[in-house]
Amino acid sequence: MKNGRYIIGRRALLRGATLGGSALILSGCDALNESDTFRSALRTAETLNKAAHRSLMDRAALAPEFAASDISPIFKTNGSLTGTSAEYLAHVGNKFADWTLRIDGMVAKPMDVSLETLRAMPSRTQITRHDCVEGWSSIAKWQGTPLRLLLQQAGLSARAKYIVFHCADSYGAQPYYESIDLIDAFHPQTILAWGMNGEMLPVKYGAPVRLRVERQLGYKQAKYVMRIEATDDLTKFHGGKGGYWEDVGDYEWYAGI
Amino acid sequence: MANNKVQRHKATTRIWHWLNAIALTVLLMSGLMIFNAHPRLYWGEYGSREDRAWLEIDDTRTTGFLKIGSTTLETTGVLGLSLGADENVRRVAFPGWATIPTGYNLGAARRWHFAFAWLFALGLTGFMAASLLNGHIRQHLHIRRTEWAVGNIWSDIKNHARLRFDAHNAGTYNILQKFSYVGVIFILLPLMIFTGLAMSPAMNAALPWLHDIFAGRQSARSIHFICATLLFSFVLLHLVMVLLSGPINGIRSMITGNVRQAPQGDMTGVES
Numbered sequence: 001m002k003n004g005r006y007i008i009g010r011r012a013l014l015r016g017a018t019l020g021g022s023a024l025i026l027s028g029c030d031a032l033n034e035s036d037t038f039r040s041a042l043r044t045a046e047t048l049n050k051a052a053h054r055s056l057m058d059r060a061a062l063a064p065e066f067a068a069s070d071i072s073p074i075f076k077t078n079g080s081l082t083g084t085s086a087e088y089l090a091h092v093g094n095k096f097a098d099w100t101l102r103i104d105g106m107v108a109k110p111m112d113v114s115l116e117t118l119r120a121m122p123s124r125t126q127i128t129r130h131d132c133v134e135g136w137s138s139i140a141k142w143q144g145t146p147l148r149l150l151l152q153q154a155g156l157s158a159r160a161k162y163i164v165f166h167c168a169d170s171y172g173a174q175p176y177y178e179s180i181d182l183i184d185a186f187h188p189q190t191i192l193a194w195g196m197n198g199e200m201l202p203v204k205y206g207a208p209v210r211l212r213v214e215r216q217l218g219y220k221q222a223k224y225v226m227r228i229e230a231t232d233d234l235t236k237f238h239g240g241k242g243g244y245w246e247d248v249g250d251y252e253w254y255a256g257i
Numbered sequence: 258m259a260n261n262k263v264q265r266h267k268a269t270t271r272i273w274h275w276l277n278a279i280a281l282t283v284l285l286m287s288g289l290m291i292f293n294a295h296p297r298l299y300w301g302e303y304g305s306r307e308d309r310a311w312l313e314i315d316d317t318r319t320t321g322f323l324k325i326g327s328t329t330l331e332t333t334g335v336l337g338l339s340l341g342a343d344e345n346v347r348r349v350a351f352p353g354w355a356t357i358p359t360g361y362n363l364g365a366a367r368r369w370h371f372a373f374a375w376l377f378a379l380g381l382t383g384f385m386a387a388s389l390l391n392g393h394i395r396q397h398l399h400i401r402r403t404e405w406a407v408g409n410i411w412s413d414i415k416n417h418a419r420l421r422f423d424a425h426n427a428g429t430y431n432i433l434q435k436f437s438y439v440g441v442i443f444i445l446l447p448l449m450i451f452t453g454l455a456m457s458p459a460m461n462a463a464l465p466w467l468h469d470i471f472a473g474r475q476s477a478r479s480i481h482f483i484c485a486t487l488l489f490s491f492v493l494l495h496l497v498m499v500l501l502s503g504p505i506n507g508i509r510s511m512i513t514g515n516v517r518q519a520p521q522g523d524m525t526g527v528e529s
Contacts (some may be wrong), residue, residue: 023284029357033365045372057463061481064461064468066302076305129302129474131458133363135295137474215459250364255369256459 032243050254059183063214066127071197072138075130080176081204083168083224096208101192105164105229108155115194115208121145124191132218133251142212143195148186150228160230164237168224171244178222179234179242179253180213189214192225217255219245265516267393280377281488283369284449286357288485289350290366296350298482302473311479316349321348378450385442397430398439404432407420422502441491445484452481452485 032038083089091099096115104110120231125143163185167176184190192209194201201207206223213220220243234240239247246253267272297310304310313324314336323330332341339352342359354357357369388394394509403409413432416422422431430438454460455468455477499507510516519524 026354026357026359029283029369030359033358033362033369039365039368042368042372045368045375048375049371051465053457061462063458064465070302072303072305072307074307076307098381129458129461131456131474132295132305133367135291135478136297137303138305138307139303145301167334177306215462217458245364250362252364252367257367257457 011067023250039151044106046252046254049252049257053254053256054183058187060245061215063128063189066129066139068127068141070139071127071141075138075140075197075205076132076136077204080169080171083203083226084170085168086225087224087240088168091208092203099208101149101209101225102227103154103229104227105231106160107151107230108157109153113148113150113153118145118192118209119194121149123195124188125195126189126191126212126214128189128212128214130218130221133245133255141190141195141197142193144191144193144209144212146188147192147228148188148209149188150192151185151230154230156230157231161232162230162234162242164229164231164234164242165222165225166227166229167222168226171248174238174244174248176222176224176244177238178211178244179237180211180216180220184213184215187213187215215256217257219243219251220255262515262517264514265510266514267388267391268514269384269391270393270483271511273380273387276376276380277384280380281492283357283373284377285485285489286355287369287373290356290361291363291370292482293350293356293361294363298479299475300479301475304475312482313350316348319350321400332381336434367507370523374453376451381442381446383520398435398442400432400435400439404435420501437491437494441488445488445491448484449481449488452477454486456481 019159082092090221100114101118102110102112102113122145123143124146125141127139127141129137129139131137147163160182162179162181165177167178169176180190190211190213193212194209196202196205201210206221208224209225210223211221211225231237234253236241238244241247242253243251245251296314297304297306298312299308299310310324311326314332315322315324316337319338320331320333321335321339323332323336335352336350337348338487339347339349341347341353349361356366358365385394388398410432416431417433451467452471454464455471456474461468461474468474468477471480506516
């Protein structure tokens with residue numbers, strides 16, 4: 001039967017097997033990806049990653065800091081380029097003169113802190129790298145108030161586990177928000193930045209204040225922070241996963257990778 | 258005619274080989290999806306759309322291209338611009354048939370990647386430890402002084418070029434095999450792990466020296482991509498060699514551990 005019609009050429013067979021094989025793998029992977037059981041199995045790796053990071057590093061281990069000459073010529077803008085609420089836009093018009101940061105939730109003394117007061121507090125300046133989940137990085141100099149000072153002033157409850165950041169920007173009807181645990185909240189490099197590269201923080205980078213939590217990815221660095229809320233339960237906020245991208249894009253809540 | 262069964266691969270080698278094949282396939286394909294989120298590579302600490310990339314994959318809306326340095330290569334249909342399963346044009350760097358998941362989903366791709374990275378890293382560590390203890394490294398991978406001789410290397414290159422694989426030495430690797438296996442196991446695979454760790458902002462705080470040795474996070478990302486490309490090339494070459502040197506015997510030996518060694522004259526089943 002040489003060259004007969006029942007014989008499939010070796011090349012065609014190989015090609016068929018390769019295409020068929022990869023189609024099988026791909027549709028299998030997509031199907032697995034839709035399965036809740038499989039997704040939660042993958043998610044256990046996130047827990048493992050966080051546990052590994054936390055056991056490998058001192059809770060105060062610092063993210064690398066750089067020299068002024070390392071600062072990116074242009075820091076890439078990303079996400080929202082302005083807050084969207086009417087209240088926020090009024091503050092922009094007024095150069096944030098009447099703006100206050102609300103600190104409440106599980107604290108003994110809920111507070112409203114003006115930008116002036118915030119800037120008069122002890123501050124930390126750091127040149128750090130901003131790493132986007134997409135893969136790019138930009139370096140800038142940030143100046144701001146250590147978050148721990150504000151939490152201490154407000155009298156953080158011993159029952160609080162997380163700090164939630166409510167923001168003035170939104171995607172459609174969904175407001176941006178983020179959250180971190182207390183290890184990161186009390187980390188020396190975790191600041192509410194009001195200065196960038198020696199100037200007042202520009203609107204497109206999150207004015208009047210944005211969060212810097214330097215050991216995690218860009219989507220944790222909430223811009224346009226209006227209110228800080230201490231809580232012991234993240235599930236009661238919006239989609240329940242502790243952040244806008246965690247809710248909408250299924251990103252990991254722990255963004256140390 | 259009775260064939261002699263010869264033990265060729267130890268159990269630890271076989272188990273790791275297949276686990277690693279699964280891990281690397283998932284890591285490559287989910288990695289390509291992650292790359293699609295920002296298909297540009299840089300040297301140094303920082304790099305974004307605002308900076309110059311040494312490699313980029315992009316499209317002009319009608320054509321796809323790969324740009325390395327100042328050289329642009331049109332890659333329409335595969336890189337930059339391709340057809341999705343629904344026949345719609347997709348403006349992504351790597352096409353859906355090469356990525357996990359097939360559609361754009363950065364959150365899911367990262368989950369796959371970081372879960373299978375554990376299988377990969379623990380598997381490699383276990384394989385290295387076992388191979389050190391059971392003699393695999395000493396017996397099969399260690400390159401002896403005589404093997405470094407230019408004459409030996411040259412004659413092996415000639416043998417490979419003539420597709421002549423010496424069946425009588427089944428059970429030992431030739432010098433080109435040793436070079437490629439040692440290079441993959443002890444250089445490329447560990448580099449994938451370390452450059453991967455060096456991209457993590459938390460790991461940068463935990464082990465600052467790690468990103469220093471790669472001269473910055475974006476350099477580590479570039480090296481990660483280059484090593485992935487080299488590993489992919491190795492796998493392709495490896496598969497070609499398996500096909501050329503007797504795929505049935507080769508694959509069987511990686512499953513059962515045994516290779517059938519025919520008496521004089523048979524030239525199959527050495528490469529695997």
